[in-house]
Amino acid sequence: MKICKKCILTDAYPGLSFNEEETCSLCSSYHVFEPFGEDKLIRIIEDAKARKKGEYDALVPLSGGKDSMYILYLAVRVYNLKVLTMTYDNGFTSQLAVTNMDRAVEKMKVNHIVCKPESEVLKRIYKNMLLRSGDICGACGIAIRAHMFKVAHDHGIPIILLGTSPLEEDSFLPDTTQDIGRFKHIMREDRCITKKEMNDFLVYPDMNYFKLSFGKRTGSFAKEVCPLFYVKNPSDREMGELIAKELDWKDDTGREYSKHFDCIAEPFTNYVRYHIYGYERRMCQYSTMVRRGEITREKASGLYKSDHIMDKPANYQDVLDMLNIDEKDMEGVLKIKPLKYERYVSKANKLFIKLMKFVKK
Numbered sequence: 431m432k433i434c435k436k437c438i439l440t441d442a443y444p445g446l447s448f449n450e451e452e453t454c455s456l457c458s459s460y461h462v463f464e465p466f467g468e469d470k471l472i473r474i475i476e477d478a479k480a481r482k483k484g485e486y487d488a489l490v491p492l493s494g495g496k497d498s499m500y501i502l503y504l505a506v507r508v509y510n511l512k513v514l515t516m517t518y519d520n521g522f523t524s525q526l527a528v529t530n531m532d533r534a535v536e537k538m539k540v541n542h543i544v545c546k547p548e549s550e551v552l553k554r555i556y557k558n559m560l561l562r563s564g565d566i567c568g569a570c571g572i573a574i575r576a577h578m579f580k581v582a583h584d585h586g587i588p589i590i591l592l593g594t595s596p597l598e599e600d601s602f603l604p605d606t607t608q609d610i611g612r613f614k615h616i617m618r619e620d621r622c623i624t625k626k627e628m629n630d631f632l633v634y635p636d637m638n639y640f641k642l643s644f645g646k647r648t649g650s651f652a653k654e655v656c657p658l659f660y661v662k663n664p665s666d667r668e669m670g671e672l673i674a675k676e677l678d679w680k681d682d683t684g685r686e687y688s689k690h691f692d693c694i695a696e697p698f699t700n701y702v703r704y705h706i707y708g709y710e711r712r713m714c715q716y717s718t719m720v721r722r723g724e725i726t727r728e729k730a731s732g733l734y735k736s737d738h739i740m741d742k743p744a745n746y747q748d749v750l751d752m753l754n755i756d757e758k759d760m761e762g763v764l765k766i767k768p769l770k771y772e773r774y775v776s777k778a779n780k781l782f783i784k785l786m787k788f789v790k791k
């Protein structure tokens with residue numbers, strides 16, 4: 431196994447190559463991220479205010495994690511926006527994330543909508559996705575995104591402010607787990623849910639990138655804006671300190687770097703991912719932090735070791751119980767081949783991505 435001399439990625443990461451100095455291709459092609467500029471963000475915000483059809487300027491989806499909390503703070507306190515917040519309850523939201531959200535919403539004096547799908551259907555979907563593809567995050571991502579657009583549409587909100595940061599780039603490559611065509615194919619294979627249940631879960635069952643892009647242009651869908659790509663990003667630690675002070679946000683175990691503890695299934699999904707692919711989200715995130723100069727390689731190594739990704743997480747059995755699966759099912763899951771369903775991704779989406787690459791060139 432090859433390990434990069436600069437970050438902690440290994441050759442298990444799909445498509446990664448190494449040069450003579452044993453540096454990985456992501457490190458050797460890395461350049462310091464230059465934010466697009468706050469003036470551009472302000473222009474987008476002003477434009478959105480002029481286009482709103484209801485009382486709110488922006489929708490801020492909350493997960494209970496750091497990034498979305500920071501965005502809420504920026505939107506309300508820095509850019510003085512009239513904000514609506516929303517959360518998709520995927521059944522795995524940690525209690526701490528729930529109380530963090532409640533406190534933040536109260537402090538910022540904003541309204542908060544919680545979308546709660548039928549939990550029994552949700553479990554069947556997750557179980558089927560896990561047993562067949564080894565991934566549940568993709569299905570969850572599809573549903574979260576669809577609900578965001580729905581809430582924004584219902585309230586006439588022109589923009590959705592997301593906590594996605596440049597730090598998260600490259601954390602889950604290269605399979606397209608959030609593809610709706612792939613999702614539908616897997617669901618149909620098992621027939622575990624009815625057509626109505628699937629349509630309710632997807633909200634927009636016939637969505638593709640062309641329709642979404644057209645809808646955003648014509649104003650029937652809100653535009654997604656990631657403020658952390660426009661302004662200078664605080665480090666993970668600075669962000670944590672700020673939201674602790676301003677939103678009364680609390681960390682779980684006092685861990686210095688704890689992304690995604692808002693979802694209690696996250697360690698489980700990393701564990702599965704590690705055993706199928708040999709890499710997972712944390713390895714990528716720590717590596718990006720090293721590249722950005724936030725932590726040293728030694729620190730990243732130490733943090734990664736202390737995460738014990740390859741071992742069953744502490745709440746492993748709880749997650750299995752929630753998904754109604756057993757150890758025997760898990761043996762099958764860990765043997766799933768990477769990229770098993772890639773050829774079932776939506777043809778329209780594939781074409782759209784190709785076109786976008788061409789346009790960019």
Ligand SMILES: [Zn+2]
Nearest residue numbers: 434437454457
């Ligand atoms: Zn590297």
